[in-house]
Amino acid sequence: MPTIKDIxxxxxxxxxxxxxxxxxxxxxxxxxxxRVKALLLEMGYVPNVHARALVSKHxxxxxxxxxxxxxxxxxxxxxxxxxxxxxxNIQMLLSCGSIYxxxxxxxxxxxxxHRCESMVVHSKALDDQSLIxxxxxxxxFVLINRFIPEISHRCVWLDNVAGGELMAxxxxxxxxxxxxxxxxxxxxxxxxxxxxxxxxxxADAGLELPDTHIEYSTPDQQGGEIAMQNILARTxxxxxxxxxxxxxxxxxxxxxxxxxxxVPKDVSxxxxxxxxxxxxTRPKLTTLRYPIEVMAKRAAELxxxxxxxxxxxxxxxxxxxxxxxxxxxxxxDSASTVKK
Amino acid sequence: MPTIKDIxxxxxxxxxxxxxxxxxxxxxxxxxxxRVKALLLEMGYVPNVHARALVSKHxxxxxxxxxxxxxxxxxxxxxxxxxxxxxxNIQMLLSCGSIYxxxxxxxxxxxxxHRCESMVVHSKALDDQSLIxxxxxxxxFVLINRFIPEISHRCVWLDNVAGGELMAxxxxxxxxxxxxxxxxxxxxxxxxxxxxxxxxxxADAGLELPDTHIEYSTPDQQGGEIAMQNILARTxxxxxxxxxxxxxxxxxxxxxxxxxxxVPKDVSxxxxxxxxxxxxTRPKLTTLRYPIEVMAKRAAELxxxxxxxxxxxxxxxxxxxxxxxxxxxxxxDSASTVKK
DNA sequence: TTGTATGCGTTATCAG
DNA sequence: CTGATAACGCATACAA
Numbered sequence: 001m002p003t004i005k006d007i008x009x010x011x012x013x014x015x016x017x018x019x020x021x022x023x024x025x026x027x028x029x030x031x032x033x034x035r036v037k038a039l040l041l042e043m044g045y046v047p048n049v050h051a052r053a054l055v056s057k058h059x060x061x062x063x064x065x066x067x068x069x070x071x072x073x074x075x076x077x078x079x080x081x082x083x084x085x086x087x088x089n090i091q092m093l094l095s096c097g098s099i100y101x102x103x104x105x106x107x108x109x110x111x112x113x114h115r116c117e118s119m120v121v122h123s124k125a126l127d128d129q130s131l132i133x134x135x136x137x138x139x140x141f142v143l144i145n146r147f148i149p150e151i152s153h154r155c156v157w158l159d160n161v162a163g164g165e166l167m168a169x170x171x172x173x174x175x176x177x178x179x180x181x182x183x184x185x186x187x188x189x190x191x192x193x194x195x196x197x198x199x200x201x202x203a204d205a206g207l208e209l210p211d212t213h214i215e216y217s218t219p220d221q222q223g224g225e226i227a228m229q230n231i232l233a234r235t236x237x238x239x240x241x242x243x244x245x246x247x248x249x250x251x252x253x254x255x256x257x258x259x260x261x262x263v264p265k266d267v268s269x270x271x272x273x274x275x276x277x278x279x280x281t282r283p284k285l286t287t288l289r290y291p292i293e294v295m296a297k298r299a300a301e302l303x304x305x306x307x308x309x310x311x312x313x314x315x316x317x318x319x320x321x322x323x324x325x326x327x328x329x330x331x332x333d334s335a336s337t338v339k340k
Numbered sequence: 341m342p343t344i345k346d347i348x349x350x351x352x353x354x355x356x357x358x359x360x361x362x363x364x365x366x367x368x369x370x371x372x373x374x375r376v377k378a379l380l381l382e383m384g385y386v387p388n389v390h391a392r393a394l395v396s397k398h399x400x401x402x403x404x405x406x407x408x409x410x411x412x413x414x415x416x417x418x419x420x421x422x423x424x425x426x427x428x429n430i431q432m433l434l435s436c437g438s439i440y441x442x443x444x445x446x447x448x449x450x451x452x453x454h455r456c457e458s459m460v461v462h463s464k465a466l467d468d469q470s471l472i473x474x475x476x477x478x479x480x481f482v483l484i485n486r487f488i489p490e491i492s493h494r495c496v497w498l499d500n501v502a503g504g505e506l507m508a509x510x511x512x513x514x515x516x517x518x519x520x521x522x523x524x525x526x527x528x529x530x531x532x533x534x535x536x537x538x539x540x541x542x543a544d545a546g547l548e549l550p551d552t553h554i555e556y557s558t559p560d561q562q563g564g565e566i567a568m569q570n571i572l573a574r575t576x577x578x579x580x581x582x583x584x585x586x587x588x589x590x591x592x593x594x595x596x597x598x599x600x601x602x603v604p605k606d607v608s609x610x611x612x613x614x615x616x617x618x619x620x621t622r623p624k625l626t627t628l629r630y631p632i633e634v635m636a637k638r639a640a641e642l643x644x645x646x647x648x649x650x651x652x653x654x655x656x657x658x659x660x661x662x663x664x665x666x667x668x669x670x671x672x673d674s675a676s677t678v679k680k
Numbered sequence: 681t682t683g684t685a686t687g688c689g690t691t692a693t694c695a696g
Numbered sequence: 697c698t699g700a701t702a703a704c705g706c707a708t709a710c711a712a
Contacts, residue, residue: 001477003690004689005689026697050394051394075410093431094422113387221616277616343705344705355683394689684711684712695699
């Protein structure tokens with residue numbers, strides 16, 4: 001693969017001139033420009049990102065940290081970022097953190113080694129302080145799905161409490177009075193916040209969701225089955241089921257069917273996320289739309305903006321909820337008015 | 341962010357010495373090593389990948405080109421590569437090609453600019469010659485899901501014809517005699533190869549799949565619905581349905597239900613890929629397992645191997661099908677013995 | 681054991 | 697308009 005020097009030698013000009021035509025720089029004779037351009041193409045010149053980054057002190061790639069590529073939720077997130085990267089002709093550096101503290105840290109440090117000046121990071125395991133530290137080092141450091149007050153202008157997040165309230169209100173609106181929930185056992189704030197929201201809305205209606213009607217498991221289909229199984233072993237005194245996400249909802253639904261309980265006739269259930277899967281199940285899932293792709297795009301654009309102007313949006317009058325997103329109820333077929 | 345020079349100044353030693361302790365080089369005094377190490381940590385030194393790549397003439401990241409991150413199939417593929425990258429402590433550079441010729445080319449060229457010496461590429465739009473060209477430039481260039489004879493040792497692929505045969509044989513074994521198919525309209529070889537396999541097996545049994553019983557659409561759920569709709573508008577003379585992939589199968593199944601046709605009682609159907617979704621539908625999909633994650637891991641390891649030893653496996657006695665994979669039937673609930 | 685010097689490919693600042 | 701030349705951060709051959 002030829003370097004600028006090779007091209008220069010072949011063209012009988014200096015490296016500086018070649019560099020100028022590559023970058024469409026001014027002050028190059030038309031004839032020279034044409035000749036060099038032809039040579040560039042002919043010899044198959046490909047610029048070296050490393051050399052450029054070194055001298056320009058700027059990286060052209062955006063770093064991304066997510067938990068797990070195979071998870072449709074994160075795949076959608078990554079897809080959102082990819083779309084803005086493609087549009088701006090930027091490369092994406094991807095690392096997975098797996099929600100393990102050390103893996104997450106290593107993922108970010110890898111990106112740091114690449115001198116990424118913009119990063120979109122999904123981190124649930126790292127502590128606030130570490131993240132604040134990283135944010136200080138990287139101008140375009142943006143957190144997604146997490147809110148840290150000290151760096152609120154770098155956080156693109158979903159209001160999980162409000163989401164929980166919406167779930168509950170929807171079920172209340174359908175006339176339900178007894179509830180159960182399958183939730184995630186992962187030690188992150190999301191499940192607790194959603195539960196908090198649910199209980200808040202229920203309390204407003206003078207109703208409750210007792211601890212005995214909640215089961216925790218892994219936030220996937222299998223976890224949904226297991227949690228549902230555990231609930232059914234204990235009680236059948238509920239007509240509405242809150243699910244931590246669509247994957248669990250799907251698993252729970254399977255398990256309900258297996259017990260001869262029909263959805264939504266006997267039990268109404270509602271999921272969270274509105275991933276593709278929600279439309280594939282039968283009945284189709286009533287769920288909350290998590291606008292993750294939109295949020296991911298926003299986060300990527302934000303990261304790119306901060307990279308250019310580090311001070312942007314950091315004014316003291318900045319609102320805490322500038323980048324707070326909300327979910328909305330998507331009514332499909334898994335929840336209906338209470339029958340009994 | 342401090343450079344080696346900063347550390348060297350602070351420690352009162354030369355840059356060379358610092359470099360040596362960073363790389364665990366020999367010939368460094370214990371006392372010096374300890375002092376420098378402490379400083380490295382204290383000052384928060386982070387190696388600069390660009391500088392390293394430039395001087396070492398080696399890149400430490402593996403490039404990946406897939407069609408679409410949001411597609412579960414490709415997400416799984418990427419996940420496989422990510423897992424080996426993580427294990428070898430390597431960064432992943434991801435580009436999406438979207439099955440457009442120019443986008444695919446640009447994706448690879450981006451990776452080239454990063455001087456990736458290993459790449460796993462999923463390309464359906466680029467012509468053989470271009471790919472062979474890239475393979476010549478990049479020692480660790482590996483194609484996934486595509487076979488090009490001239491660079492067979494760089495191709496990790498699935499035998500689609502054999503897959504088609506397996507689908508057909510399974511249905512034949514269940515006693516089916518009349519068939520239909522929903523397939524992908526994308527101009528890539530996969531759908532044709534699968535159809536070829538299906539027809540071959542059918543022909544061996546003295547049966548056939550007429551062109552009028554095949555509909556083409558986009559290879560997703562919606563495409564499955566549309567294609568199914570079109571078939572049903574024309575004929576109901578089939579008890580077995582072949583689907584290009586699980587997403588289409590799911591869509592087709594929905595449409596069958598909407599027409600009062602039960603699966604598998606009235607119509608048996610079989611998908612392809614065995615993505616997560618296949619277990620989420622009701623009934624669960626009988627399908628062919630596409631070992632894409634295993635294949636992706638293999639491809640990544642291959643790419644990394646070739647990067648180190650470009651000549652490995654390129655011996656003339658190399659078998660064409662060294663990296664050919666096969667699918668297997670996964671029996672679940674969407675296909676049963678013929679009832680009428 | 682440690683330091684000096686060179687070069688990797690590129691951009692940018694000077695002179696000419 | 698064009699050409700030297702100096703960085704950028706790092707690894708390494710060669711000296712000391």
